[in-house]
Amino acid sequence: MPQPDHVSIYELPDPADLDEDMRAYFEICQEKLGLVPNVLQTFSRDQEKLRAFSAYYNQLMLAPSGLSKLEREMVAVVVSCANRCFYCLVAHGQAVRKLSGDPELGEMLVMNYRVAKLSDRQRAMLDFAWKLTVEPWTVEEPDRQTLRDAGLEEGEIFDLADVIGFFNMSNRFAIASDMMPNREYHAMDRGLTED
Numbered sequence: 001m002p003q004p005d006h007v008s009i010y011e012l013p014d015p016a017d018l019d020e021d022m023r024a025y026f027e028i029c030q031e032k033l034g035l036v037p038n039v040l041q042t043f044s045r046d047q048e049k050l051r052a053f054s055a056y057y058n059q060l061m062l063a064p065s066g067l068s069k070l071e072r073e074m075v076a077v078v079v080s081c082a083n084r085c086f087y088c089l090v091a092h093g094q095a096v097r098k099l100s101g102d103p104e105l106g107e108m109l110v111m112n113y114r115v116a117k118l119s120d121r122q123r124a125m126l127d128f129a130w131k132l133t134v135e136p137w138t139v140e141e142p143d144r145q146t147l148r149d150a151g152l153e154e155g156e157i158f159d160l161a162d163v164i165g166f167f168n169m170s171n172r173f174a175i176a177s178d179m180m181p182n183r184e185y186h187a188m189d190r191g192l193t194e195d
Helices: 020-033 038-043 047-062 069-083 086-100 103-115 120-134 141-149 154-176
Strands: none
Touching (some): 020 038, 020 047, 038 086, 047 069, 069 120, 069 154, 086 154, 120 141
16 A cells, blocks of 8 residues: 655645745755655745755755764664654665665664664664653763763764754654655665675
8 A cells, every 4th residue: 555645734836936046956856866855845835944954954964974974864763763753764764775785774773773783883872862852851961971982972972962853853844744755765775785
């Protein structure tokens, strides 16, 4: 049974009616990804918010950081798992499959990251992401020290908290908007790797 056939609950503008810079951005997405993510289409109903969201996302997830792109995507998936955000689980689960070359890792993180064989660093990051998402009021200095003990530097802990906070926000927006993932994500990067 296919997922519902809508982008989100909002009436969205025709992409041809967007400002020139946003049309160009959508064209770049189409060229690089083969699609325009539905989150961007949803934000297109308010182009200033689309610009702000896109700039923040691109800085957070694509700019240089002590956290690898894969680590940031892994965190996005674990936060989205805790929040049961269908859109982000599908979209960022696909990113984990692509960046890791491991479709099984993507599935494990979507369902239960604790079953995955992870490095101590990854485990500490994902445990922190889970705790900050489901019980933020319980996060204390020992939790940050666990990250340091796993090898994270202060700047990496800052970036980790930033990614966790962003995806808690975007999960809630996606859920409130009944946002559906682009269907293409479901089939992407599912080939099994050779041992």
